[in-house]
Amino acid sequence: xxSGLLTFAPPDGAIREVPPLGDGxxxxxxxxxVLGDRRLAVPTLxxxxxxLFAIIAPLxxxxxxxxxxxxxxxxxPSLAHPMGTDQLGRDIFARVAEGARISLxxxxxxxxxxAVIGGVIGLLAGTTAGASDAVLMxxxxxxxxxxxxILAMAVTVGLGVGLKTAAIGATLVLIPWYARxxxxxxxxxxxxxxxxxxxxxxxxxxxIIARHVVPHVMPTLAIQIAAGFAYxxxxxxxxxxxxxxxxIPTPEWGAMITDGxxxxxxxxxxxxxxxxxxxxxxxxxxxxxxxxLRDVLDPRSSGLRS
Amino acid sequence: xxxxxxxxxxxxxxxDRGAPAGVRAPQAATDDADGPFALSVRNLRTxxxxxxxxxxxxxxxxxxxxxxxxxGVVGESGSGKSALALSILGLIEPPGRVGGGEVLLNGRNxxxxxxxxxxxxxxxxxxxxxxxxxSALDPVKTIGAQLHEAIAVHNPQLRRSALRRRxxxxxxxxxxxxxERRLDDYPHQYSGGMRQRVAIxxxxxxxxxxxxxxxxxxxxxVTTQAQVxxxxxxxxxxxxxxxxxxxxxxxxxxxxxxxxxxxxAGRLVESSSCEHIFLGATHPYSEALLRCVPNxxxxxxGPLPAIPGFPPDLSALPGGCTFAPRCSVGRELAxxxxxTPVPELVEGPSGSAIVECxxxxxxxxxxxx
Numbered sequence: 001x002x003s004g005l006l007t008f009a010p011p012d013g014a015i016r017e018v019p020p021l022g023d024g025x026x027x028x029x030x031x032x033x034v035l036g037d038r039r040l041a042v043p044t045l046x047x048x049x050x051x052l053f054a055i056i057a058p059l060x061x062x063x064x065x066x067x068x069x070x071x072x073x074x075x076x077p078s079l080a081h082p083m084g085t086d087q088l089g090r091d092i093f094a095r096v097a098e099g100a101r102i103s104l105x106x107x108x109x110x111x112x113x114x115a116v117i118g119g120v121i122g123l124l125a126g127t128t129a130g131a132s133d134a135v136l137m138x139x140x141x142x143x144x145x146x147x148x149x150i151l152a153m154a155v156t157v158g159l160g161v162g163l164k165t166a167a168i169g170a171t172l173v174l175i176p177w178y179a180r181x182x183x184x185x186x187x188x189x190x191x192x193x194x195x196x197x198x199x200x201x202x203x204x205x206x207x208i209i210a211r212h213v214v215p216h217v218m219p220t221l222a223i224q225i226a227a228g229f230a231y232x233x234x235x236x237x238x239x240x241x242x243x244x245x246x247x248i249p250t251p252e253w254g255a256m257i258t259d260g261x262x263x264x265x266x267x268x269x270x271x272x273x274x275x276x277x278x279x280x281x282x283x284x285x286x287x288x289x290x291x292x293l294r295d296v297l298d299p300r301s302s303g304l305r306s
Numbered sequence: 307x308x309x310x311x312x313x314x315x316x317x318x319x320x321x322d323r324g325a326p327a328g329v330r331a332p333q334a335a336t337d338d339a340d341g342p343f344a345l346s347v348r349n350l351r352t353x354x355x356x357x358x359x360x361x362x363x364x365x366x367x368x369x370x371x372x373x374x375x376x377x378g379v380v381g382e383s384g385s386g387k388s389a390l391a392l393s394i395l396g397l398i399e400p401p402g403r404v405g406g407g408e409v410l411l412n413g414r415n416x417x418x419x420x421x422x423x424x425x426x427x428x429x430x431x432x433x434x435x436x437x438x439x440x441s442a443l444d445p446v447k448t449i450g451a452q453l454h455e456a457i458a459v460h461n462p463q464l465r466r467s468a469l470r471r472r473x474x475x476x477x478x479x480x481x482x483x484x485x486e487r488r489l490d491d492y493p494h495q496y497s498g499g500m501r502q503r504v505a506i507x508x509x510x511x512x513x514x515x516x517x518x519x520x521x522x523x524x525x526x527x528v529t530t531q532a533q534v535x536x537x538x539x540x541x542x543x544x545x546x547x548x549x550x551x552x553x554x555x556x557x558x559x560x561x562x563x564x565x566x567x568x569x570x571a572g573r574l575v576e577s578s579s580c581e582h583i584f585l586g587a588t589h590p591y592s593e594a595l596l597r598c599v600p601n602x603x604x605x606x607x608g609p610l611p612a613i614p615g616f617p618p619d620l621s622a623l624p625g626g627c628t629f630a631p632r633c634s635v636g637r638e639l640a641x642x643x644x645x646t647p648v649p650e651l652v653e654g655p656s657g658s659a660i661v662e663c664x665x666x667x668x669x670x671x672x673x674x675x
Contacts, residue, residue, distance in 0.1 A: 129400065192441060193436055193438060193441040193442050194441060194442055194443055194444045194445075196397060196436065196442075197434070197436050197442045197443070197505070197508070198444070198455070199397055199425075199428065200395060200397065200428055200429065200433060200434035200436070200509075201428065201429035201433065201455070201456045201459060201508055201509070201511070202425045202426060202427070202428040202429030202430060202459045202460060202512075203425065203429075203455060203459050204421075204422065204425045204459075205421060205425075207455075207459070211447075211455065212444050212447075215444075215446050215447070216444075216446060
């Protein structure tokens with residue numbers, strides 16, 4: 001609760017003017033709400049740090065991700081190379097930073113595009129009962145019937161191995177998640193009295209969906225986008241790890257882990273471990289964020305105070 | 307007064323055509339000597355098809371509403387009152403559907419119109435006030451935005467500033483203090499009574515000629531109830547709207563309405579002026595309903611009587627009169643269980659009524675109370 005919400009009578013008996021909720025900076029209130037909640041603030045700050053890292057490190061660091069120096073191959077972490085170097089003498093710190101850029105961008109794109117496509121499908125299914133609902137949802141069920149990694153692999157291989165096709169595969173995996181979620185929310189919201197009231201004032205079906213159903217779906221969708229982002233980053237890294245996603249010399253985290261596996265056996269652990277840690281931190285932060293968002297945004301879970 | 311005109315017309319019809327007593331209602335007439343009706347409902351039927359059963363929520367209901375007339379529809383829960391309201395507006399959702407009949411709104415049949423055509427009528431010619439003001443407003447939109455919507459849906463040419471002016475006017479009209487400022491509030495910042503006022507403001511935003519209020523005060527406490535009713539009373543007068551007030555509170559009917567229809571198991575079993583019902587209800591069900599109203603003068607008679615039994619299952623209606631199993635008059639009479647009563651026009655000491663009861667005439671003649 002922000003302090004502006006309640007009116008207290010000060011000792012002199014005068015009632016303080018309370019600004020209406022609509023006033024004041026929304027951004028500031030949102031910021032205060034996020035930072036005031038430790039379980040929301042920590043994953044948010046970690047993700048912000050990774051984003052800054054991905055933006056600043058490549059600019060500030062003198063060595064590029066693809067600069068080879070065979071004289072300095074497989075060097076352990078030092079001041080010159082904080083994360084060491086790989087077999088071609090490339091600086092792993094620069095490569096992890098470049099990998100962060102790839103993972104964040106692609107993860108976000110996959111999560112958002114999946115949410116838009118899945119969201120539209122879910123809205124259509126949830127607001128038009130009957131045949132179209134049944135057809136759309138059976139298609140979604142069919143996609144869900146495949147194990148996610150197998151499906152993504154099949155799509156990637158089918159379309160030609162590469163980061164782009166891996167991203168398409170990951171998007172396809174995510175679409176039914178969103179569609180099912182949005183559909184069930186749309187059905188729940190559609191039966192609420194204010195929707196009937198909107199019908200009664202003569203609002204058209206399309207208007208009701210755009211103005212009343214969509215805003216109510218957004219919080220749930222936001223939670224799912226955060227979760228979808230974590231999953232997409234992991235899936236992309238997994239595909240690259242298997243050699244189906246990013247190809248050499250792209251510094252994608254999954255591909256870098258594969259790259260370094262051989263050397264891990266001979267003691268040069270840093271080649272694989274640092275991209276692995278980056279992946280772990282990113283995915284964990286995103287899932288923590290989505291979990292906490294669910295507690296805060298979902299009116300049905302009473303987890304706000306816990 | 308309005309109900310009486312229906313009666314007169316029915317009487318006229320019977321005399322003219324020598325129609326048998328089984329006549330339901332005049333066919334598709336939209337006006338009479340006193341001018342056009344705002345709303346004429348003809349043989350309206352609404353069913354819910356649930357696969358294993360068909361629920362008959364509204365069974366061949368007919369009535370007329372003149373401009374500015376106020377009709378109260380009373381009945382128990384599950385008697386089909388709300389289904390009637392939604393059927394008139396074309397808002398019945400699957401698995402329910404309107405199975406037949408006509409709804410003549412300002413002379414035009416709106417049953418079977420496309421969703422688009424209905425949308426242009428709802429809110430502009432006929433509007434609905436829902437029972438629960440807590441959930442009838444979208445919680446994530448400001449009051450102003452929702453009023454804007456109610457206006458803009460039928461006036462797409464209005465600019466934002468004009469919408470805002472009109473929204474503030476509406477809020478002032480329903481007695482919300484500091485209207486301009488409170489436009490930016492969200493529904494949770496309003497009290498229940500204020501929210502119901504907003505719902506009323508949205509309903510009258512486009513000057514509809516017919517207003518259907520489905521238990522508009524049930525969710526409010528008694529003092530707020532009185533304020534909201536007073537407000538509705540004033541606004542309906544000012545906007546010259548006809549009203550169908552759906553309620554189970556006979557007190558509200560007596561204060562607010564000109565005429566009253568008692569609904570039981572999807573039928574209007576007694577329709578008359580308010581005076582008739584309150585001074586001498588003819589149908590045993592209306593009479594029983596009135597007995598259930600607490601009355602300080604009758605405290606000495608012991609505990610408040612209840613109507614025995616339950617409303618019938620609308621998917622498996624008993625043969626004969628649907629009220630017979632619970633009726634103090636006909637519970638043990640074969641005729642009540644075997645023959646369906648037809649609507650009959652009767653003259654009571656305080657006016658005439660249309661009553662569906664085998665004993666309507668004799669009961670009306672003696673004045674039931």
